[in-house]
Structures are given as C-alpha cells and as structure tokens.
C-alpha cells in the first residue's frame with residue numbers, strides 16, 4: 061500500500077511528523093507570471109528562474125535523485141507546492157525533510173500503488189496543476205541488446221516508463237481538468253529521451269518505452285484539448301545522474317549537463333505552456 065512518508069512513518073513508528081505538515085505549504089492561488097519570456101529553452105530557463113511559482117501545485121515522480129530531485133528543490137525554492145513520489149523510504153524521508161515537499165512512498169510501475177499515489181497527491185496539495193512523469197527504469201542493467209533482453213526486464217521498462225505515467229495521468233486527469241476549468245491551467249510533462257527517437261543499440265527496452273511514451277503524449281494532447289489540459293514531452297539531455305552512471309559507467313561526468321540546469325529548462329517550458337503556448341510540445 062502507498063502512503064505519504066509521514067503516514068508510513070507514523071505507522072512504522074520511525075518518524076513522528078504530523079500529516080498536516082505536508083499540507084502546510086502555502087495555499088495562495090497564483091498569480092502565475094504574466095509575461096512570456098522569449099529566447100531558446102536555456103535562455104528561458106535562466107530568464108524565468110526568478111519567477112515566483114507560489115500557489116502552483118505540482119507532482120513529480122522520482123523526486124529523490126537526479127533530475128527529479130533538482131525539480132523538487134527548484135520548485136520548492138520558488139514557492140510551488142510540491143508532492144513527490146519514490147520507492148525508497150529513507151530517500152523520501154530525507155528529501156521531504158530537506159525540501160519540506162510532501163513525500164509519497166510508491167512505485168509508479170505497480171498498478172496497486174497508482175490510486176493511492178493520486179489520492180495522496182491531490183489531498184496534500186488540494187488539487188493539481190502540473191504532473192511531471194519523471195521516474196524511469198532503464199530495463200536491463202547493464203544495458204543489453206534486444207536479443208539478450210529478458211522479457212521481464214522489458215516489461216519493467218514499459219511498466220515504469222509508459223504504463224505508470226498512463227495510469228497516473230488517468231488517475232489525476234480529473235484534478236488537472238478541474239484546475240484548467242478554474243483558469244489555473246493544467247500541464248502534464250512527460251520526461252522523454254533522445255533514445256525515444258534515435259535507435260541506440262543496447263537501449264532497446266528503454267528506447268521503445270520512451271518512444272511509446274512520446275507518442276502517448278502526442279495523442280493525449282489531442283484528446284485533452286477540450287478539457288484544456290496541455291501535454292509536453294521533454295528530453296532533458298544527457299545529465300550527470302545515477303541513472304546515467306548506471307547506463308554508461310565510463311562516461312566523463314564533466315561532459316554531462318547538471319540536472320539543476322535541465323530542471324530550470326523544464327520549469328521554463330511548463331510555465332510557457334501554463335501561460336499560453338501550444339497544446340503540445342514535443343522536444344524529444
């Protein structure tokens with residue numbers, strides 16, 4: 061069963077943080093930034109990095125490491141109300157304490173966890189404006205050619221990278237549509253990869269799952285126009301994270317992007333989408 065970190069902690073007697081602490085993040089509605097920044101994504105990331113996000117309610121899956129952790133930190137620093145999801149109780153506890161974001165224990169690849177993740181997110185944030193499907197599985201590690209990939213490893217990549225985002229988006233769609241109706245705006249950001257569009261040998265399970273997620277994003281963007289819910293598929297670029305180190309152990313980390321920079325670019329893109337923007341952006 062999935063619970064907030066605070067609830068799980070209480071049940072296990074490991075921590076004693078009142079659940080209300082999750083709800084203690086500011087509830088002030090908007091205002092969202094009035095001006096749209098111009099320029100490329102990196103410039104926009106820099107230009108928009110000072111914009112106050114107070115009142116924006118955002119859920120991030122995979123919020124305890126790499127890009128997800130950078131997103132949780134920057135969003136909290138800028139005043140957003142944030143809930144994040146991950147599987148490791150110790151990591152969720154640490155990040156919840158450090159960022160005062162609301163930690164939710166759960167596995168997005170497990171069907172049984174999805175409804176409780178969605179309930180915890182909406183209850184703690186009082187609704188939802190932005191969902192960032194960021195948690196990801198590489199499939200087989202070390203990476204393997206398709207001919208050497210076990211079906212179970214392929215299924216794991218599909219469960220976490222495709223079916224999980226599908227189920228969670230579906231479970232949260234009502235909350236997002238309600239936010240759009242209220243004029244707050246609503247955006248789903250699906251974190252993609254260049255492996256979604258380039259056939260890298262050894263990245264079969266991961267690449268196929270990301271390609272499917274990208275297409276799912278495009279279709280959902282069409283279907284959700286009437287409800288005013290926007291969808292983005294964004295490739296953060298090669299970043300210095302544990303996932304990258306697992307996939308490419310001999311990569312030189314100094315050549316890789318900082319997850320903090322990618323996080324700022326993603327925030328800039330989602331602000332664009334919230335303010336006006338096209339109903340769909342595929343940048344992967």
Ligand SMILES: NC(=O)c1ccc[n+]([C@@H]2O[C@H](COP(=O)([O-])OP(=O)(O)OC[C@H]3O[C@@H](n4cnc5c(N)ncnc54)[C@H](OP(=O)(O)O)[C@@H]3O)[C@@H](O)[C@H]2O)c1
Pocket residue numbers: 121122123124125126127128145146147148151166167168169193194195196197220251252253254295296297298299300301302303304319
């Ligand atoms: N790093 C790169 O170079 C790169 C390049 C292109 C795209 N991307 C994409 O960027 C995103 C972030 O990658 P990253 O490199 O930051 O990864 P990372 O450092 O490995 O972090 C992954 C996060 O997701 C959580 N997570 C993993 N599986 C989960 C599950 N089944 N349910 C819930 N949470 C789960 C992890 O915590 P727990 O293990 O505790 O659950 C952790 O918080 C991914 O979508 C990835 O595909 C990364």
